[in-house]
Amino acid sequence: MSEEATATAQELFDAIGAGYDEAFGRPPVVVAAVRDLLATLPPESRVLDIGSGTGRPVAADLTAAGHHVTGLDVSGEMIRIAREQVPAAEFRHVDVREWESAPASWDAVCAFFSFLQLSRAETGTVLGKIARWLKPGGQLALITVPADIEDVPLDFLGHAVRLTSFTPDDLERRVRAAGFEVTGTRSEIFEPGKPGAEAEEHLLITARKP
Numbered sequence: 001m002s003e004e005a006t007a008t009a010q011e012l013f014d015a016i017g018a019g020y021d022e023a024f025g026r027p028p029v030v031v032a033a034v035r036d037l038l039a040t041l042p043p044e045s046r047v048l049d050i051g052s053g054t055g056r057p058v059a060a061d062l063t064a065a066g067h068h069v070t071g072l073d074v075s076g077e078m079i080r081i082a083r084e085q086v087p088a089a090e091f092r093h094v095d096v097r098e099w100e101s102a103p104a105s106w107d108a109v110c111a112f113f114s115f116l117q118l119s120r121a122e123t124g125t126v127l128g129k130i131a132r133w134l135k136p137g138g139q140l141a142l143i144t145v146p147a148d149i150e151d152v153p154l155d156f157l158g159h160a161v162r163l164t165s166f167t168p169d170d171l172e173r174r175v176r177a178a179g180f181e182v183t184g185t186r187s188e189i190f191e192p193g194k195p196g197a198e199a200e201e202h203l204l205i206t207a208r209k210p
């Protein structure tokens with residue numbers, strides 16, 4: 001382990017706040033995932049957004065379409081921004097690792113870039129919880145930056161962090177191991193609009209609880 005001080009997700013996103021949207025905006029893979037949800041969700045679906053960030057675009061677009069969205073985020077600053085920007089959604093300031101929900105109570109769960117500061121074992125545990133929380137037939141939309149890295153020190157928008165991710169095959173295998181049928185994948189290289197943010201691959205895995 002390096003001795004360098006690195007930011008927890010809470011510290012990182014409390015510091016970045018609205019700067020996240022300035023750097024990343026609406027990446028094409030996120031836009032595609034939201035469009036797919038809007039096309040397939042039954043009316044007035046219950047949607048859980050894990051790591052809801054600024055509330056845009058997931059909570060904003062899905063509530064505008066009449067769905068009931070609950071966002072979870074470990075960053076108090078992100079929760080503050082999301083509540084201000086998307087008053088029609090509900091936001092909870094929690095760490096998903098410590099949060100529980102009633103089983104079979106959600107039509108869809110989104111987790112866009114929210115597992116990068118979880119260990120691999122924690123990601124597996126959270127995927128298992130999502131499988132329990134979804135209704136049968138419910139959808140999972142998972143987006144990440146795929147990479148074979150585990151607790152690796154990196155710079156993210158000028159902040160020192162330690163990140164963990166998976167190769168596409170490994171993540172797909174873990175989604176299946178949690179009890180899902182994988183229904184699709186999509187990958188694209190994204191160029192953030194802010195200096196200091198490097199081009200990165202975005203991977204969407206969509207899955208269904210049988």
Ligand SMILES: C[S@@+](CC[C@H](N)C(=O)[O-])C[C@H]1O[C@@H](n2cnc3c(N)ncnc32)[C@H](O)[C@@H]1O
Binds near residue numbers: 010112114117
């Ligand atoms: C990279 S941002 C992405 C935000 C949003 N999903 C999007 O795509 O625009 C990741 C978000 O996940 C949140 N997050 C990270 N770890 C979390 C955890 N253990 N529990 C809840 N939220 C977490 C961060 O605070 C941050 O707001």
